[in-house]
Amino acid sequence: xxxxxxxxxxxxxxxxxxxxxxxxxxxxxxxxxxxxxxxxxxxxxxxxxxxxxxxxxxxxxxxxxxxxxxxxxxxxxxxxxxxxxxxxxxxxxxxxxxxxxxxxxxxxxxxxxxxxxxxxxxxxxxxxxxxxxxxxxxxxxxxxxxxxxxxxxxxxxxxxxxxxxxxxxxxxxxxxxxxxxxxxxxxxxxxxxxxxxxxxxxxxxxxxxxxxxxxxxxxxxxxxxxxxxxxxxxxxxxxxxxxxxxxxxxxxxxxxxxxxxxxxxxxxxxxxxxxxxx
Amino acid sequence: xxxxxxxxxxxxxxxxxxxxxxxxxxxxxxxxxxxxxxxxxxxxxxxxxxxxxxxxxxxxxxxxxxxxxxxxxxxxxxxxxxxxxxxxxxxxxxxxxxxxxxxxxxxxxxxxxxxxxxxxxxxxxxxxxxxxxxxxxxxxxxxxxxxxxxxxxxxxxxxxxxxxxxxxxxxxxxxxxxxxxxxxxxxxxxxxxxxxxxxxxxxxxxxxxxxxxxxxxxxxxxxxxxxxxxxxxxxxxxxxxxxxxxxxxxxxxxxxxxxxxxxxxxxxxxxxxxxxxxxxxxxxxxxxxxxxxxxxxxxxxxxxxxxxxxxxxxxxx
Numbered sequence: 024x025x026x027x028x029x030x031x032x033x034x035x036x037x038x039x040x041x042x043x044x045x046x047x048x049x050x051x052x053x054x055x056x057x058x059x060x061x062x063x064x065x066x067x068x069x070x071x072x073x074x075x076x077x078x079x080x081x082x083x084x085x086x087x088x089x090x091x092x093x094x095x096x097x098x099x100x101x102x103x104x105x106x107x108x109x110x111x112x113x114x115x116x117x118x119x120x121x122x123x124x125x126x127x128x129x130x131x132x133x134x135x136x137x138x139x140x141x142x143x144x145x146x147x148x149x150x151x152x153x154x155x156x157x158x159x160x161x162x163x164x165x166x167x168x169x170x171x172x173x174x175x176x177x178x179x180x181x182x183x184x185x186x187x188x189x190x191x192x193x194x195x196x197x198x199x200x201x202x203x204x205x206x207x208x209x210x211x212x213x214x215x216x217x218x219x220x221x222x223x224x225x226x227x228x229x230x231x232x233x234x235x236x237x238x239x240x241x242x243x244x245x246x247x248x249x250x251x252x253x254x255x256x257x258x259x260x261x262x263x264x265x266x267x268x269x270x271x272x273x274x275x276x277x278x279x280x281x282x283x284x285x286x287x288x289x290x291x292x293x294x295x296x297x298x299x300x301x
Numbered sequence: 302x303x304x305x306x307x308x309x310x311x312x313x314x315x316x317x318x319x320x321x322x323x324x325x326x327x328x329x330x331x332x333x334x335x336x337x338x339x340x341x342x343x344x345x346x347x348x349x350x351x352x353x354x355x356x357x358x359x360x361x362x363x364x365x366x367x368x369x370x371x372x373x374x375x376x377x378x379x380x381x382x383x384x385x386x387x388x389x390x391x392x393x394x395x396x397x398x399x400x401x402x403x404x405x406x407x408x409x410x411x412x413x414x415x416x417x418x419x420x421x422x423x424x425x426x427x428x429x430x431x432x433x434x435x436x437x438x439x440x441x442x443x444x445x446x447x448x449x450x451x452x453x454x455x456x457x458x459x460x461x462x463x464x465x466x467x468x469x470x471x472x473x474x475x476x477x478x479x480x481x482x483x484x485x486x487x488x489x490x491x492x493x494x495x496x497x498x499x500x501x502x503x504x505x506x507x508x509x510x511x512x513x514x515x516x517x518x519x520x521x522x523x524x525x526x527x528x529x530x531x532x533x534x535x536x537x538x539x540x541x542x543x544x545x546x547x548x549x550x551x552x553x554x555x556x557x558x559x560x561x562x563x564x565x566x567x568x569x570x571x572x573x574x575x576x577x578x579x580x581x582x583x584x585x586x587x588x589x590x591x592x593x594x595x596x597x598x599x600x601x602x603x604x605x606x607x608x609x610x611x612x613x614x615x616x617x618x
Contacts, residue, residue, distance in 0.1 A: 026393075029423045036420075040411035126407030130466070133373040133401035133476070134424045135393035300329070300376040 026136055030144025031151060034118055038152050043114035047156055055163040059171075062095075092168055093265035096179050100264035103160050104186040104257040107153060108218055111190050112197070115149050116211035119201035128301045139293045146191075146198060146289055153190045157183035161264075182264035185256065188281050192251045193217050195288030202295040220246075221253025251284045252277060317387065319474055319505035320349040320372065325381035327367055327529075341367050342529045345381070349522070351473075354496070354506040356520035356537075358513060358612060363526040365509045366404055369478050372507065373401055385474060397425055400472030404479045404509075406463040410452035414443055414462045417451065421466045430469070437465040440495055456483035464492065468499070475499055476507045481515060493518060513608040517541075523608065525615045532615040540611050546604035547576045547584060552597035563590045575604060 038044045122128065122145060131141060161183030169175040193214050200206075200213035223230065227247040234240035256277050262269050325345040331337040341364045349355040357365045370376040372383055374390050388395045408417055415434055422430030438447050441461040451459065460483045467475060475496070481489045496519055500506055510516050516523060517537060524534040533540060549565065550573050560567070564587050565574035578584050592598060606614075 025426065026424060029426075032423070033420055036416075037409065037411070121409075124407050126403055126405040127409075129370065129373075129375045129403040130401065130406055130463075131424075132375045133396060133399060133403075134421065135397040135426070136424055137393065301370070 027140045027144045027147065030136070030141060031148035034145055034148025035151060037118070037121075038148075041114075044152070047110060047114065048159070051156065051160045051163065054160070055167060058164065059167050062171075092172075092174065093267075095168075096164075096176075096182075097261045097265035099161065099164050099179060100182040100186070100261040101257065103157055103183050104189065104260050107157060107160075107186055108190050108193055108253075110156075111149075111153055112193065112211050112214035112218060115152065115194060116197060116214065117207040118149055119145050119198050120205045120207045120210060123201060123205045123296075123301075125205075125301070132301065138296045142198060142202075142289065142293045142296055146195065146292075149194050150187060150191050153187045153194075154184065157187055176266070178266055179264045182260040185260045185263065185278070188278055188285075189221070189251070189253055189256050192281050192285045192288065193221070193253075195285045195292065198292040199288055199295060202292050202299065217250060218253065220250035223247055224250035225252040225254030225257075227252075251281050256281065317351060318348040318384075319351045319353070319386060320347075320355075320507070321382075321384040321387075322347050322372075323382050323384075325368075325371060325383065326379045327364070327371060327376065328379045340529060342371070345531055347524055347531060347534055349505060349507065351386075351505055352500070352503050353522060354500050354508065354520045356516035356523040357507065357509045357526055358511075358516050358523050358608065359526035360612075360616060361511070362528075364529040365526055366478055368526065369476055369507070369509050372476060373399065397470070398473040399476060400467035400469065400474070401476045402460075402463045402467040402478060402480050404482070406459065406466075408451045408454075408459055408462060410450065412451055413448050414438060414451060414465070415447040417462065418466055418469060421469055425470050427470050433469055434465075437468045440468065441465045442491065457485060457488055460484055461488070464495065468495070471502070472504060474505045474507070478509045479511065480508070481510065481512060489515070513612065517608045525612055527616050533611070537608065541606045541608065543604040543606055545577055545579045547578070548600075548602055548604045549574050549576060549588070549598060550600035551591070552599055554596060558591055558594045558596050560591060560596070563587050563594075565591060572599075 122131065122141065132138070158180065161179040165176065165179050196217045197210045197214040200210045203209075224247045227244075230247070231240065231244060234243060259269055259274050259277065261267075322345050325342060326340070327342040328338050328340045331339060345368065357368060359365055367376055371378055372385065372390065373396070374383075383390055385395050386398065390396060390399075412420070415438065418434040418437065419430055422434065427433065435444070435447075438444050441464050443458065443461050443465065446454070446458065451462065454462070460480070464477075464480060467477065477496070480496075481492055484492060493515070496506055496508075500519075506519065508516060508519055520537055522534070522536050523540065525532045525540075548568075553572060560574055564578075565576050568575055576584060576587060578587075588598060588601075
């Protein structure tokens with residue numbers, strides 16, 4: 024298992040050397056700085072003070088005053104979820120094909136590294152990158168608002184971490200593609216298909232209603248069943264971030280579905296790599 | 302003849318083998334349905350003793366690189382077995398004892414040699430690798446470039462970094478696939494010295510090289526692989542020694558002797574003649590004849606062929 028972590032660590036090191044991730048870090052920092060500089064904290068503070076006073080007099084929940092930020096948290100959650108996945112598809116597509124490239128894979132496999140460790144290490148490394156980026160964005164936002172207004176909430180961070188569950192599913196399919204054909208473009212293409220397919224699958228029931236009974240409906244029903252329900256989880260992240268009620272059972276089922284999809288995809292990537300000669 | 306038997310005269314008698322290959326076959330499946338089969342290696346059997354330097358030679362497309370990759374489990378066999386130090390090379394602890402330089406090593410361009418080598422050390426789970434990294438970089442002459450990005454390196458410099466990676470952790474088995482590709486003549490000489498140092502240390506060396514002169518200088522034993530089949534194998538000394546051609550040196554002749562009529566053919570070297578027979582009695586009769594005619598024999602021995610000649614003979618017309 025140590026080797027798996029070493030490979031994950033190497034992926035992180037490689038990410039640090041790439042401009043993509045430097046740009047991501049700068050972009051998130053810039054967004055946070057812009058928010059810090061442009062949000063009208065004085066107006067917010069006045070509103071909060073008034074709300075707090077009113078709630079204190081009425082004996083209400085002080086935390087509820089934080090709801091003034093809900094639209095901002097919701098927007099941030101959507102941005103982290105969809106923006107993060109899209110950015111990941113483009114920026115992380117190269118990792119696995121590079122590791123599997125001719126001349127590199129032969130060397131790696133000659134070392135005391137098992138093939139499954141290579142896949143798991145890559146997967147964990149890329150997932151860690153996504154988690155760090157999500158944590159930085161969501162945590163930064165929470166920190167800025169917390170320090171400036173005194174409203175502290177973990178909900179955006181939880182939503183940010185949940186978005187990495189969706190990313191894990193998308194990246195697992197990209198890994199399968201990379202083991203078939205060592206191409207970053209194909210890997211990104213498959214990631215894109217899962218991304219779009221996941222959005223469509225989330226609206227499966229409503230779209231199915233538009234189909235006339237027949238082969239088309241059966242095909243759509245079958246194909247949409249294969250994709251993880253990306254938008255469903257995205258919407259749940261937004262609801263969590265904006266302190267809206269979430270059906271815990273449905274969320275657990277969605278996360279479970281994502282976990283199963285990811286596990287199967289990673290297993291397929293391992294099987295595919297195990298069967299290959301380089 | 303197995304190489305362990307043939308190597309017994311070179312100081313490796315009773316040594317346990319480093320590599321044992323038994324009935325090794327490899328068939329690649331191509332095409333969309335993987336229905337097109339192409340047999341690359343067919344029923345290979347050989348063994349390499351510990352501490353021996355072993356060369357795999359043969360023409361392009363003979364299956365040499367596939368054989369090297371099979372030893373390292375980079376390619377899986379269709380049939381047969383490979384054992385490294387008596388164990389399956391799939392085991393991590395076996396591969397930890399191997400240093401490998403692939404034919405075309407792709408190095409991470411944004412990393413420095415030191416970073417890359419430390420990564421290899423981490424994967425080999427070496428404790429305190431810094432000293433070894435520095436030592437191997439110095440051995441391959443890359444100390445002064447250890448902090449530069451690999452992307453600016455020439456092919457030869459990358460090859461040196463690859464060799465340093467193969468040497469990390471004092472491996473018991475060094476597998477080198479076309480190691481001097483891209484190296485200049487000085488670099489080749491340096492590489493040869495390093496490999497010989499490793500051999501002196503006790504490491505087993507497997508060399509796949511199309512440079513036969515290099516194999517001749519480094520290897521004690523070779524296998525000639527042609528179209529996936531080992532045509533000849535054995536000690537270089539044995540393979541290069543002719544069984545039918547003899548080399549005789551005579552003192553300057555005081556009177557003309559009809560050497561060619563007796564069967565001795567003049568060579569480019571003054572006073573040296575070659576004679577062809579597989580029968581020692583015939584050789585002795587001919588020698589008696591020329592000596593009776595006044596020729597004085599100074600030196601006699603089997604004619605030595607180059608590996609190139611051995612390979613050409615094996616491959617045939």
